[in-house]
Amino acid sequence: MAKITAGVATSHVPAIGAAVDLGKQNEPYWAPVFAGYEYSKKWIAEQKPDVILLVYNDHATAFSMDLIPTFAVGCAESFSPADEGWGPRPVPTVQGHPRLAAHICQSVIQQDFDLTIVNKMDVDHGLTVPLSLLFGQPEEWPCKIIPIAVNVVLYPPPSGSRCYALGKALRKAVESFDEDLNVQIWGTGGMSHQIQGPRAGLINQDFDNAFLERLVYDPDGLAKVPHIDYVREAGSEGIELVMWLIMRGALNTEVEQKHRFYHVPASNTAVGHLILENTD
Ligand code: DHB
Ligand code: FE
Numbered sequence: 023m024a025k026i027t028a029g030v031a032t033s034h035v036p037a038i039g040a041a042v043d044l045g046k047q048n049e050p051y052w053a054p055v056f057a058g059y060e061y062s063k064k065w066i067a068e069q070k071p072d073v074i075l076l077v078y079n080d081h082a083t084a085f086s087m088d089l090i091p092t093f094a095v096g097c098a099e100s101f102s103p104a105d106e107g108w109g110p111r112p113v114p115t116v117q118g119h120p121r122l123a124a125h126i127c128q129s130v131i132q133q134d135f136d137l138t139i140v141n142k143m144d145v146d147h148g149l150t151v152p153l154s155l156l157f158g159q160p161e162e163w164p165c166k167i168i169p170i171a172v173n174v175v176l177y178p179p180p181s182g183s184r185c186y187a188l189g190k191a192l193r194k195a196v197e198s199f200d201e202d203l204n205v206q207i208w209g210t211g212g213m214s215h216q217i218q219g220p221r222a223g224l225i226n227q228d229f230d231n232a233f234l235e236r237l238v239y240d241p242d243g244l245a246k247v248p249h250i251d252y253v254r255e256a257g258s259e260g261i262e263l264v265m266w267l268i269m270r271g272a273l274n275t276e277v278e279q280k281h282r283f284y285h286v287p288a289s290n291t292a293v294g295h296l297i298l299e300n301t302d
Pocket of ligand 2: 034081148211212264
């Protein structure tokens with residue numbers, strides 16, 4: 023049986039990807055950001071996941087404004103890094119797990135979530151930056167990755183409670199897969215940031231730290247927060263944080279917090295990062 027053993031949450035700031043690709047990790051601006059992931063790199067090298075369900079949002083890269091699925095599962099053999107305007111990032115092609123992805127669609131759609139099946143898709147910074155933060159710059163990513171894309175770009179986004187419930191459905195799907203696999207689930211995006219309009223540059227450290235605390239210890243309560251609160255308190259792009267609730271929903275109610283990191287700023291964004299383990 024496959025099992026979800028741990029969850030990871032992290033911001034996915036595109037400038038972090040550029041800092042890695044251009045070798046700027048030790049510059050004074052970036053060094054404190056990467057220091058927050060030192061523990062995580064050692065942790066994941068020990069954990070050796072077989073598959074990561076990587077929850078992220080596409081930033082109008084693979085999906086144009088013509089077609090925007092609310093929840094989409096990447097079922098392909100592989101996913102190429104997207105060209106977001108400066109050429110594709112020099113990172114490995116993502117290898118998928120088509121058999122588990124198809125099983126997830128079968129199980130989760132039959133649990134009444136209307137997922138979109140994606141058989142061809144390039145993946146943008148929302149997916150590749152978290153991989154760079156945890157794995158550095160390997161020749162190949164060390165495990166399979168199933169992209170789960172969530173619409174938080176065009177209104178209306180899914181609610182926090184819908185995302186939390188999706189996490190629970192994903193867990194059931196994984197636990198009914200017939201192969202022994204060590205599966206992790208990652209939630210990416212956030213924390214507070216707004217990159218357009220009169221409030222561009224907004225960061226709310228009180229909101230972010232309360233979110234980190236409640237995500238670990240009060241996920242049921244946090245899932246009830248309406249989307250307008252995210253937008254008001256965490257900025258228009260802070261709504262990306264609902265994706266962390268998908269990760270949290272797939273874990274036990276009580277988890278062990280292995281690592282927490284918070285840093286301001288990286289680009290326009292507050293960087294947050296959590297590692298949570300299922301203890302049984
Ligand atoms: C920034 C952060 C994001 O999460 C994103 O998707 C785009 C830009 C930023 O801080 O610049
Ligand atoms: Fe983003």
